[in-house]
Amino acid sequence: MRGGKLLLTALAMSAALSGTAAAQVPDGSDDPFFWLEQTEGERVDAWVAEQNGYSLGVLQGDPRYQPLHDQALAILEARDRIAVPGFNRDGTIDNFWQDQTSVRGVWRRTTLESYLSDQPQWRTILDFDALARAENANWVYKGATCQTPNDDICLISLSDGGKDAVTIREFDASTGRFVEGGFVLPESKGGATWLSNDELLVYRDFGEGSLSTSGYPLVVKRLRRGQSLDQAVEIYRGQPDDLAASAYTLRDPDGRLRAVIVERTIAYYNSERFVLTPEGLKPFALPRDAEVQALLGDRLIVRLLSDWAMPSGDSFRQGDLVAVDLDAFIADPATARGELVLRPGARDSIQDVTTTRNQLLVSLYENVRGSIYVLRPEGATEAGWTRTRLPLPENVSVGLGSTSETTDQLFVNVTGYLTPPTLYLADAAAAQTQVAKTSPERFSAEGLTVEQFQARSADGTMVPYFVVHRADMPLNGATPTLLYGYGGFQNALLPGYSATVGKLWLERGGAYVVANIRGGGEFGPAWHQAALRQNRQRTHEDFIAVAEDLIARQITSPRRLGMMGGSQGGLLVGAVLTQRPELFNAAVIQVPLFDMLRYTQIGAGASWRGEYGDPAIPEQRAWIEEYSPYQRLQAGQPYPEVFIHTSTKDDRVHPSHGRKAAARLDQLGYPVLYYENTDGGHAAGANLRETARRMALEYTYLTRRLMD
Template identity: 65%
Template sequence: MTRSRSLVLLLAATALSTSLASVTMAQTPPNPPLEPGAFATSDATDPYLWLEEIEGERAMAWVEAQNTRTLGILQGDPRYQPLHDQALAILESRDRIPQPGLNRDGTVDNFWQDATHVRGIWRRTTLDSYRTQTPEWETILDIDAVSAAEGKNWVYKGVTCLPPEERLCLVSLSDGGKDATTLREFDSVSRTFVEGGFNLPESKGEASWIDADTLLIARDFGEGTMTSSGYPMVVKRLNRGQSIDQAVELFRGQETDVLVGARVLRDADGVIQATLIQRAINFDDNEYHWVQPDGSLTRLSLPERTDIEALVSGQMVFTTKQAWTAPSGQDFQPGDVIAYPLQAWLADPATTATLVLRPGPRESVEGITATRNRLIVALYENVRGGVYVYQPTDAGDWTRTRLDLPQDIAVSLGSASDADDRVFVNVTGYLNPSSLWLANAATGEATSVKSLPEQFETEGLVVHQYEARSADGTMIPYSVVHRADMPMDGSNPTLLYGYGGFQISNLPGYSATVGKLWLERGGVYVRANTRGGGEFGPAWHQAAQQQNRQRAHEDFQAVAEDLIARGITSQPRLGVMGGSQGGLFMGAMLTQRPDLINGAIIAVPLFDMLRFHKLLAGASWRAEYGDPDIPEQRAWIQAYSPYQNLRAGQPYPEVFIHTSTKDDRVHPGHARKAAARLMELGYPVLFYENTDGGHAASANLRESARRIALEYTYLSRRLMDAPAEE
């Protein structure tokens, strides 16, 4: 089985003594007069388009000025350095579980970063050694050494090895953390890059092994080969010794697609059972095409909202996000997990499918993998997880057993073996340090292999789940981590985190930095499970898509109101935080309900929703938000787009906006323009842009520590220093 292991986030400046107004005037170049009409509803009425020039001289001068001012303020706070030192100690601590990848030969791989290995090492040990307190690791590839030798800021993005031997591998390396990577062939036995081997230049996209001399690649092949979202729309077959321009084209999508890629389905012995082309029409809808031995293509009879999950015991398992009547006449519902006997189905699309699992209304499937003979499913009920093992029977149905793991906690599936039925499972909770379990899916037994010590003081802390009533009456669950003796008088500094999009669930988890830098210091931490996420399956997500996006914003606002109504916090003590889609969440909170909050961390955000589809990967998100080029859809987007809805004379608190120059997913222009507009309107703003780091906003552990310390210094200033009433 092909392995893919990847890693759903400056010098201190002197604080300026001038007033905010004078700083804003000095650092924001004069703007041309606006044409009549609403702000930034056209290019002519957006005075900050120049900030979209990612490395433009004028834009970078503005960024440098903002960084100098913001770092001067936050790093000048006496709390910054202790917070930074604590964050760095946590991130570089060896008290972390080295996440394992199971190899067929019984060895275990891991990618590791620490104070010595800032960019990281790919390393290997035996399973027996891994289970000890001090495994004996052998380094396979040292990214720091490669970076130093080549004068590059390489960020490791994963490795894909050719089964069953798993000797030849494709290593993905990113310049500074971008999504775009170079792919270089590596021999994991000789531990060297293969001289004259496959070497694909920087591009977004992927590559799949067919055999030792053949790849299927989806890359940037030049003009007319990338979608409007910035991803490949062409798949080619590349043979060893060929240049990329000699590769043979197999499939070409359309420019309006999100992307096109290849998927190789192998059995547990590494033998190819089917080669597929996946055409992602949008973020939800897919077409799958079967590449037959003669190179011809046959479109498979699957619903468009399908994700192929696994191949186990000859059964191809997939999930669907829509109601669907199969060619056999069988009816399926959104969220169903379904299986086909692969070879029979390829021969006859009317072959009977089998329902493996139908989640209930408060359940969601959060992960699927396969061992040699079993299907493993992480299933959540009311945002609490369990792991179930499914096995096909001769009668055509599936049996189900539950792994013996801790209850009422969060679980995530790790590496699974295709040599036997072992699978790693991660177990965690808000107050439960992460532990790693090795389960035998054949027997249902599971044993704890590694566990973290407590990294912050949990004595006296409790977790409660509450529900808030949203504007349309829907009950929205949320979790609160706080001291058991917390006064219910609104005096508690509270951080509310949200995401709410793309069917990504906001699940419980142990965060040492949240615990050490916030909870230990008296803060309250809250996670909201709003619609738009996947906490209760596809319907929970689809309820806040497109014209219904505002529902997710109302859900988040309802949680904030409920926190205040319960006396957990109050407006002067309440701050919100989110990144990417979550940054859009924060922008909507700022522009719609600033009366509820006294601070907001807006990280790598979407903000100008009338132009999101024109910037980097933005076109791929039209299925989520709608299309601003269609008047009806533009109207509902403009109603909540934060950039267009910023107004003078509002009770906006000082916000902290941060992004990365190297983010090639969400354009840094969103964050830059948000800050510039707020400053123009006279509001206090802190803005920081890391010049490396990609969408995670940090390229290594030291940059991560700085970002985290900046965030919690800001939160301390806004929420812990706030008076009881303002």
């Protein structure tokens, strides 16, 4: 315990936090660390500086920190990384690149022929380091939305320090200049989409009453070139308790506008959609939890998260990929018919869907192993469309990359825990692939192997997990082991090559474990929905089961076992820490959710009520307070020293979650390391150098806890 600090104020001592009080009064009035929910301020800034000073002193003072930092930075800044390509309509290739000289990054362009060569010749379009210097701004690039079919006129999103809120400015890639007198949208969460060359649909902060309780836009307006924001015409307004409102367009490969969709997101997995017609908005009657995936010719491709009985009599199951005729569905959804495109098996999951000019591509995982199929409606049967598997390596992860709208070419990413990334150029029409780029090994995989096991969770469900370890690892419980998990928002943890995990952990004798727990999307919508809301505890039980299984197999032991997770994964680690602390000797808690009785009042928390429930409703608060880590922290437990890190600029999961966790642990007398990056946003790293520092801090901590 580090006593005599700002933590131990008279307020903290006189109003010691109890789980009961916090659960009964979730407005923060009985929370001695409520003041840490203020983003910045003299008192908060002083507390953060004191925490950072102590934690950096401990971790950066360890002689192993600097070598770990230098190794991480060398990997992150390596110039022989694969430059991730993006097709333009004219066949050229774009790339966003960061290295030691382009710390913030550069947007650049080349031809496909040049890209496929050993030494591509790039033309710089926009240098974000130079832009930040010229404007004395802390710009972080957050993406571009370009006109169709003119790829050169784009809306560039720029974030101050990595926040989700962005400033949007019109940019001409052909000249490398921002458009004089062009569209400029001041900082806000939200976005914009091109309606025509001179019109946008904008969803952002338009002033009082235009944001939801989650802090996201409720209002969609049409903005014409030359108009000020207050002259934009409102076309939709949601309800204050909705999550957000947004808009997007559906276009054919030639750029012709097929439909304009306005989406009212009531909550996660619950959206109303409307199609914009000359007469105004008309309901677009898809199931509220369906996911629009792509437009192939006249067919709209939709993924179902629940069963769908169409008025026409067609019916489909949860997890199905379904096609409907777009024009017929808009004209009369009561008579429109549906087609089954693909029905995954019980241990399968559709991870991604995209199109080239004429082909539909699906990334399908079978027991967490990837493949890519080309699907065609010709010869369709009751079992779904015909499908052809692209010739790619097996037992790896495969990811759909950028696709061409003018040909049937696409890029495919292939990787595994011990397989460095390989980029393939595929011809979907011919079902052919060729290696386009390979990444060199970043760590020595000699003597390493990957195994997949299953653990039995508390309710009997078998939960798969991967272990990356030395083939000659002794089964005596002595191997330092890092267990990673997430378990939420249908996000699947798929096998992938992590050069930093390999270099900073595996090469040094550690084992790395990834748990495919419920709440994720490894086995489709049902795997996710099994751990929603009142069933969130299943996520924690699955993770605990994996930890127990690792110990039972004598791969590791509680003395050598640590856990790591970020955001929802930070909540997972916090919950497991308070429930089964005796299983672990280290916990890295990254940009976490932690106070779940107040999460809807902090940052963008209200937007996640569909995932966790609403603590303002007594019945739902009862589910949440059973596991909310902040309220469950108590004295006399075998908590290990934990490492919590977050970012001041995180406007999604507010840094106060991590701050209050550290403050409460310290108040209770536990050792704790806390680091708050003043930039970086929810990604906790606005540039490569900050990312390298974060990684070095994490693995220095893990070395001290698990390897020493």
